[in-house]
Amino acid sequence: MIDLYKLPPEGLRLNGAVDRLPLEGDAALRDLEWALFALPSGQDIFLEVKGQAIWEGTCSRCLVPLDRPLAVSSQFLGSKDPDLVGRGAHTLGSQDLDVVFLPEDTLEEAEVVREQFELQAPMHPLCSDDCKGLCPTCGKNWNKGPCQCRPEADRAPSALSRALSKALAGIKLDPES
Ligand SMILES: [Zn+2]
Numbered sequence: 001m002i003d004l005y006k007l008p009p010e011g012l013r014l015n016g017a018v019d020r021l022p023l024e025g026d027a028a029l030r031d032l033e034w035a036l037f038a039l040p041s042g043q044d045i046f047l048e049v050k051g052q053a054i055w056e057g058t059c060s061r062c063l064v065p066l067d068r069p070l071a072v073s074s075q076f077l078g079s080k081d082p083d084l085v086g087r088g089a090h091t092l093g094s095q096d097l098d099v100v101f102l103p104e105d106t107l108e109e110a111e112v113v114r115e116q117f118e119l120q121a122p123m124h125p126l127c128s129d130d131c132k133g134l135c136p137t138c139g140k141n142w143n144k145g146p147c148q149c150r151p152e153a154d155r156a157p158s159a160l161s162r163a164l165s166k167a168l169a170g171i172k173l174d175p176e177s
């Protein structure tokens with residue numbers, strides 16, 4: 001717990017680490033390490049969060065478990081002033097900083113860190129760019145091969161066959177043949 005209004009004038013530096021921190025949904029962070037810096041700036045607080053972790057989640061198409069290294073380096077201004085928060089950004093020195101509403105006098109260190117990682121977490125992670133996903137009928141992972149539900153030709157056309165049918169569409173075929 002950080003007391004925002006009793007910070008030393010030179011700022012407060014905190015380092016932390018946890019083995020595992022759950023995120024929203026079924027994702028989590030593993031081997032999380034962070035460094036947090038809080039510096040009083042007038043009535044507001046300059047905050048910096050730097051850290052790294054392994055993000056654990058699932059492929060958004062085929063749902064296999066995924067691991068991704070995740071690094072965070074963010075700086076923002078915490079303020080109690082609703083006017084400043086309403087403007088959304090504030091220039092401090094040469095930096096344009098996002099303003100985050102901090103109505104309380106105290107700040108939960110792990111919560112701030114978790115929020116910053118949450119913002120960096122992949123939105124639609126894929127096990128590979130051409131992940132084929134799951135069969136909506138039987139649930140089989142199509143990356144492991146076709147299922148028995150539908151004949152090959154009925155499935156979503158590949159880029160090659162799309163290009164091929166586009167090319168064929170340009171050729172006039174004799175309707176009688
Ligand atoms: Zn996948």
Ligand SMILES: [Zn+2]
Binds near residue numbers: 136
């Ligand atoms: Zn199927």
